[in-house]
Amino acid sequence: METEIPALLRARESVGEERFTFHSSRMRMKHVTKEELAAMDADSDRCALELSDARVDVMGYACLVAIMSMGHGYHCVSGPRLQQVAADNGASTPVVTSAGALIEGLRAMGAKRVAVVAPYMKPLTEMVVDYIRHEGFEVSDYRALEIQDNLAVAAHDPMNLPDIVAGMNTDNVDAVVLSACVQMPSLPAVPMVEARTGKPVVTAAIATTWQMLKALDVETRVPGGGTLLSGAY
Known part of the structure; x- marks a missing residue:
């Protein structure tokens, strides 16, 4: 933030x-x-x-x-x-x-299917995925980075994200949620992931x-x- x-x-x-x-x-x-x-x-x-x-x-x-x-x-x-x-x-x-901004942003872009990266432990990540699905989106793939310490989330290197997304199935998605967390930095990686995947990339901060x-x-x-x-x- x-x-x-x-x-x-x-x-x-x-x-x-x-x-x-x-x-x-x-x-x-x-x-x-x-x-x-x-x-x-x-x-x-x-x-x-x-x-x-x-x-x-x-x-x-x-x-x-x-x-x-x-x-x-x-x-x-x-x-x-x-x-x-x-x-x-x-x-x-x-x-x-x-x-709410993430949900409304995805709707504004007309996204139906998304891939999600989140820093949380797996149960919390699954809760986030379930919330997004309940709002009417299909989450085709997601990654839980399983970082529990809040300061460690902020210290995560955003340049790790392009390779993380490269290991996900993004072929059929309309958008990539590169960071489903305002705390986890991602801005420097956004243009790179958009270029690599050919998909719109959004984050919680964006x-x-x-x-x-x-x-x-x-x-x-x-x-x-x-x-x-x-x-x-």
Whole structure:
């Protein structure tokens, strides 16, 4: 959240007149387990309240698996609830979630079948896959990198991703979800994987930025942001 989304906003500044400030409030989590994710999600109201003090123009809840681990369709519950928290503090601020943004981004591109890479342990990855399938997509193939420590997720080398995708079946997919996690870096690998597979590539960070820009009524054209941030959607 605090690296790739600001990087995308800076890239947007290179081609547009907008200038962005970035503010964050943290929900605590050390290990990516269902129990810690539930505790983390319970802390999201506090974060929304704190950020609403700054009268920001849009908020992004950037933990995809925290949302998806709370049950099918939870992004439709979380976003409006956090928006109400902000409104009750006198700040009517749109709220997007990385989980909802990924779903909406895939729909915007017309994707039906996807391949997914996630850093989580296999049970959590399967939960994410099930959530995506419940939203109407076919997940043809997926990889769980089984990294439980949250800092280790952030330290994963994004240039490992092209070879990981090369070992997956992407022939019949409409899009590749290169990182189903805002925490796992992937931006440097996006153009390479798009070139190698010939498929649109999206990540949780790219989708979150896309939906934030839409909420701000800003053109969704960001250099290096892959197909979803080409400006076509």
